[in-house]
Structures are given as structure tokens and as C-alpha cells.
Amino acid sequence: MCTARSYGSTYEDVETRCDGVDNDCDGVTDPPARWSKVASLGSALTRNNVSSLRIPEGLLVAVFDTPLVARITRLDASLASPETTEVSAAVTTQESFSSMYSQLLSTSRGPALYYSSSDGLPDTTRGFLIPLDAQGHPGPGPKGGTVLFEHPVAHVSSRVAMSAEGSRVFMAWKDASIQAPRSSRELHGTVTDLDGQTVSATRVLMRAQLTEDSWLGQVNVLALRDGGFLVSVLEEVGPLDGGQLRLQRFDNNLMPVGQERSFQPKSETQTALVDLGAGGGAPEASAAVVLREFEGVPATLSVVKNLFDGGTPELLTTTSSSETAWFNATATSRGLQVAWLSVRQQAPSGGDTSFDWRGRFWSLSPGGTRRDWTPGPDPLPLHRYAQWVLLEELPENWMGALVMTSTQPPEAHELQAVRYCAP
Incomplete structure (x- = not known):
């Protein structure tokens, strides 16, 4: 029996809330995904x-696609109403665009943009x-940002x-x-404060160890709730010889904590590190890959x-x-x-x-529900560089994701946002 009217003031004749409830008995529980450019x-x-x-008001998105600047776009909680500003950045050459790394961070002073670049010094x-x-407007400080570390090799990608x-x-x-990837035998690391002052001096965190010819490939890092950090490295030997996915915890002074954990990776392994929070156990146990x-x-x-308990x-x-x-994964207040x-x-x-890729956008909620949110019957047109998804938790059970779509001719690339319901 339909008792939709018993919802009283919460009744909706058209679903607008992301609550997993079909409160008008039409078989639809939640609003559709909303896509926007x-x-x-x-x-x-x-x-x-x-x-x-x-x-708090939505999302910040940072894009490096223009020499000397980064574009910072602010989106509201519905991933609409974009407002964009530019900040000066020491990235000028095509080589640096291909070797740089960037990440928006939440600091004790507010948002900040981190990036690494090989421009400015030989x-x-x-x-x-x-x-x-x-x-997203720049705060006080040197043009291009405060220098946090220097490494005497050009075109080194950081995390x-x-x-x-x-x-x-x-x-x-x-x-x-990155122009000689098989030469990477060591992973270096340092910790600074927000003003660039050294907290933990640069040291070697991991070394290649499988063979004399193995090298360090994909690297990921994660901050842990106890103040320490987790590092994952894919040590590679060759396409026919396998390798190792290695994980190591470090304390707040970058000293190793406990024993390293390693896995035998399968073909085309990619990783994302997440901290499942208090629901995942104590700080030393809640990290996952x-x-x-x-x-x-x-x-x-x-x-x-x-990870470190079997x-x-x-x-x-x-x-x-x-x-x-x-893919991407993130730990939210509702789970993974x-x-x-x-x-x-x-x-x-x-x-x-490079444009001959097509794909559909899917999500998996903490309850195990899979859903295809692609906006229509046709797959999204993709470039081979689009091997990423940005994923953020939004208020009231919503999630936000960003992907890149690409078409030709003429060549065009767009950053697309999707807000979808994931109770």
C-alpha cells in the first residue's frame, strides 16, 4: 500500500532530496545526476x-593549462555557478606541464595550492x-608561491x-x-611547515630492492590520523617479471614505523590510498588501499x-x-x-x-550499490590522458566528481562535473 502522504511535510511529488526514500511511491528514490561544464x-x-x-560552500578546482598561471574555479554545492580567478605559477614550458604535479590542500590557515615545477632554475x-x-584568490606571499623543497634534477614528479x-x-x-623513468631507484621525502621551514630534513624513504635493474614507478602518499604518513610505491622489474607494491608507514619525523608490507601486483595495477577514519579502527589500522x-x-x-595486520x-x-x-576512491563520513x-x-x-576512447561513468556507494550516471545512451568521448576521476563528498548525501571529455575535429577538451546521489 502506498502511504506517501504519511510523510507529511517531507512529502515530495517530485524527488529532490538525496535520501534513498521513495516518498511518493512512484518507484524513484532520488533525483538524477546533474552534469555541468x-x-x-x-x-x-x-x-x-x-x-x-x-x-564549506562547495568545491575549489585548480587547472594548469596556461603558461605562468593556474586557474582556480569555485563551484557551489550543486557544482554550478563557476567563478574563476588566476594565480601566478612558475610553470612555463611544455616539458614542465608534462612533468609537474599539483594538488589543492586544506591547511590550518585555509585552502592552498601545491605544485612542483622545473621552471625557474636549471x-x-x-x-x-x-x-x-x-x-580561490591568492593570499599574501611570494609570486608563484613559497618554495618548500628543491631537488637537483629537472622534471621530477612529486606527491x-x-x-x-x-x-x-x-x-x-x-x-x-620522468624522462628516464627506469632510472628511479630512490624515493626522497621531506616535511616543512606552511612557510617552507624544514620540520623533517630530506631523507631517502625507500630504495629499489628487487633486482639491480628494478625501478620505482607509481607513488602515492597519505596523511594518517596520528600525525604520520603512509607511502605506497610500485617497484617494477619488467612486463614479464612482475614487481612489488610496497607500503610503509612513517611517523611525523619521517622515521619508519613497523615493517614494510608488500603485495604481488597483477597486470596494470593502479592504486588509491584512503583513510577510513574512526570507523576503520585505530589510526594505525584505518588506512586502506x-x-x-x-x-x-x-x-x-x-x-x-x-594493511599491516594481514x-x-x-x-x-x-x-x-x-x-x-x-578510477578514484575517497573515504567519506558515510564510508568508502x-x-x-x-x-x-x-x-x-x-x-x-589518443581520442579513440569511450567510457561510461559509474559509482559504488558504501552500501555496495553500483550505478551508471552517464548522461544518455552514448558513452563519454575520452582522451587517453583522461585516466583520472576527481572525487569529493558534498553535503546531504551527495557526491561530486570531475572528469575530462575530449572530441575531434576540431580538437576540444572540457572539464565536466557531475553531482550524484550516494546515500
Whole structure:
């Protein structure tokens, strides 16, 4: 029996709230996803050039696609009403655009933009921090940002994490240029305060150890609730020889905590580190890694909890047959949220084959519900650089994601936002 009217003042004849409740008995529980264009992009961008950050009023989005500046766009909680400002940045050459890394951070002083670049000094990579206000406007400080670290090799990509209390910046980088990736044998790291003053001096965090020819590949870092940090490194040997996914905890002085944990990765492994919060246990136990693996078909997404206490992969979901997943995961107040583009390469269409990718946007809620939020029957047109999803929690059970779509001819790239319900 339909008792929709018993909802009283909460009754809706058209669903507008994200609450998982069908309160008008029409078989629909929640509103549809809302897609919107955030910005046109000057070129196809990788995750290194784009980042996002939740703020009380919505989201900030940072884009590096123009020499000497970063574009900061503020979106409201519905991911609409974009307002954009520009901040000066020491990124000028195409080589630096391809080797840089950027990330919006939440600090004890408010939002900030971190980026690393090889412009400004010869044969050097530097990390910078630009303070921002809630609208994305730059705060006081040197033009281009405060220098946090220097490494005497150009075109080194870094990773960054803000400490739990928001006052210390942890940065990690490989010792070799991305132009010679198989030369990376060491991972370096340092911690500074927000003014660039050293808290923990630069030291070697990990070294390649499998063979004399193995190298350090994909790196991720995560701040832990106890003030320390977690580092994951994919040590590679070669396409036929496997490798190791290595994880190590560090305290707030970058000293190792406990024993390193390692896994045997499968083909095309990608990782995302998350802290599941108090619901995941004590600070030393709540960190987890989400894995994308593509050994045969379909691709799988799984999570490993209790990383340093024998945790093993737990399957989250699989893609459709013959499709891989370009994904991200984040821990929210409601639990682990995962979103991905389920992607396949179509037959060559003429022109640049980098555009010959098509995918559908999916999400997985903490309760295990999968849903396809693609806006229509046709898949999204994608570039091979679009192997990323930015994912942020929004108020009232909503989630926000950003992806890049690309078409040709003429060549065009757009940053798209989607707000979807994930109770």
C-alpha cells in the first residue's frame, strides 16, 4: 500500500532530496545526476595538472593549462555557478606541464595550492605552496608561491599530503627525471611547515630492492590520523617479471614505523590510498588501499584493509567485459566511495588515436550499490590522458566528481562535473 502522504511535510511529488526514500511511491528514490561544464581546457590534461578540494560552500578546482598561471574555479554545492580567478605559477614550458604535479590542500590557515615545477632554475625541481582564500584568490606571499623543497634534477614528479592537523606539508619525489623513468631507484621525502621551514630534513624513504635493474614507478602518499604518513610505491622489474607494491608507514619525523608490507601486483595495477577514519579502527589500522587490476577481462576494483595486520584484497566491483577502469576512491563520513570511467578503445576513427576512447561513468556507494550516471545512451568521448576521476563528498548525501571529455575535429577538451546521489 502506498502511504506517501504519511510523510507529511517531507512529502515530495517530485524527488529532490538525496535520501534513498521513495516518498511518493512512484518507484524513484532520488533525483538524477546533474552534469555541468566547468571549463574549456587548453589541451588534454593528466591528473597531475588538475585537482579539487571541498570547501564549506562547495568545491575549489585548480587547472594548469596556461603558461605562468593556474586557474582556480569555485563551484557551489550543486557544482554550478563557476567563478574563476588566476594565480601566478612558475610553470612555463611544455616539458614542465608534462612533468609537474599539483594538488589543492586544506591547511590550518585555509585552502592552498601545491605544485612542483622545473621552471625557474636549471636542472632543478622545486615544490611550491600558494595560500588561497575561500574564493580561490591568492593570499599574501611570494609570486608563484613559497618554495618548500628543491631537488637537483629537472622534471621530477612529486606527491604531497597535508598532515592531519593541517600545519605540516609532506612531499615525496623520485630521484630521477620522468624522462628516464627506469632510472628511479630512490624515493626522497621531506616535511616543512606552511612557510617552507624544514620540520623533517630530506631523507631517502625507500630504495629499489628487487633486482639491480628494478625501478620505482607509481607513488602515492597519505596523511594518517596520528600525525604520520603512509607511502605506497610500485617497484617494477619488467612486463614479464612482475614487481612489488610496497607500503610503509612513517611517523611525523619521517622515521619508519613497523615493517614494510608488500603485495604481488597483477597486470596494470593502479592504486588509491584512503583513510577510513574512526570507523576503520585505530589510526594505525584505518588506512586502506584501493586497487585497480586488469589481468584478463574484466578489470577489478578491490580494497585491502588492515594493511599491516594481514589484510587481503576484498572485491568491490568489476567492469563490463573487455573494459578497464579509470578510477578514484575517497573515504567519506558515510564510508568508502568509489567512482570510475568504465572504458574501452574503439576502432580507429581517423586522426589522432589518443581520442579513440569511450567510457561510461559509474559509482559504488558504501552500501555496495553500483550505478551508471552517464548522461544518455552514448558513452563519454575520452582522451587517453583522461585516466583520472576527481572525487569529493558534498553535503546531504551527495557526491561530486570531475572528469575530462575530449572530441575531434576540431580538437576540444572540457572539464565536466557531475553531482550524484550516494546515500
